[in-house]
């Protein structure tokens with residue numbers, strides 16, 4: 001990890017490139033940007049420092065992220081609106097802030113460094129802690145409830161779809177067997193069960209075998225994919241002409257949803273066979289990235305947590321009449 005003072009060693013991922021991609025949309029007289037995953041406020045701070053007229057609306061469902069960023073961004077308090085909410089409520093947040101039209105939006109998906117590093121949040125298989133994994137600590141559903149109450153079939157689906165765990169039925173089977181003896185309440189016990197369920201021959205490769213199961217549970221507990229499915233279209237719809245969105249995802253499911261949402265809007269939807277394209281069916285966006293961009297080798301050497309990052313961006317080129 002990096003060594004920037006006062007940020008808990010947190011390094012914003014692909015920062016230069018994010019600034020470069022969003023920049024052309026943020027240099028007007030009174031631009032508005034939404035950071036839908038405020039976290040420690042790293043990207044937001046750089047945006048506010050770079051664009052002196054910028055108003056930033058920062059959203060995070062983790063109350064500790066809002067608390068931290070409120071302190072960090074206090075020099076810019078007259079230009080920031082920080083909201084404890086899920087990005088799936090983006091429309092409401094913009095309406096309440098009185099800024100239904102925006103010029104930029106940033107999604108830096110997934111978990112933050114403190115969520116992973118603070119053992120008691122229960123996200124990490126490397127510490128022993130209660131099985132929690134809630135980003136929003138006021139929400140009811142925890143990983144403990146998922147692990148102890150979901151059917152073997154539901155657990156299999158989650159582990160396979162959200163964790164890409166090829167031994168999902170074996171892991172789900174052992175979870176249900178073990179929880180019948182005694183409820184599974186700690187990250188350590190769950191990690192041990194996963195290790196036991198995975199065949200020894202495959203355990204030797206591919207890092208900690210609990211990684212995929214923990215990712216899957218985290219996505220389920222926080223309904224991460226449905227939040228993205230609601231938030232990204234809402235942000236795209238709110239963009240003014242020339243407005244830009246950048247999305248950093250960290251696993252293939254997020255990246256696939258992002259790609260689908262962006263490419264759907266960059267296509268001409270005229271019915272086939274027309275001599276001239278219909279203006280109302282012209283694309284409303286153009287892609288700014290060719291495929292997904294990856295962090296540089298140099299960034300990876302500095303910040304190993306950037307390893308799985310994929311960056312996509314698009315620009316609004318047409319607004320509906």
Ligand SMILES: C[S@@+](CC[C@H](N)C(=O)[O-])C[C@H]1O[C@@H](n2cnc3c(N)ncnc32)[C@H](O)[C@@H]1O
Pocket residue numbers: 010011012013036037038039040041042043044059060061062065085086087088108109110111112113135224227228
């Ligand atoms: C990778 S961190 C963001 C880091 C941030 N860009 C920075 O530079 O400090 C992701 C953040 O998104 C938040 N988050 C995840 N899903 C969310 C959602 N649906 N709505 C709001 N915040 C969410 C997490 O709580 C976490 O703080």
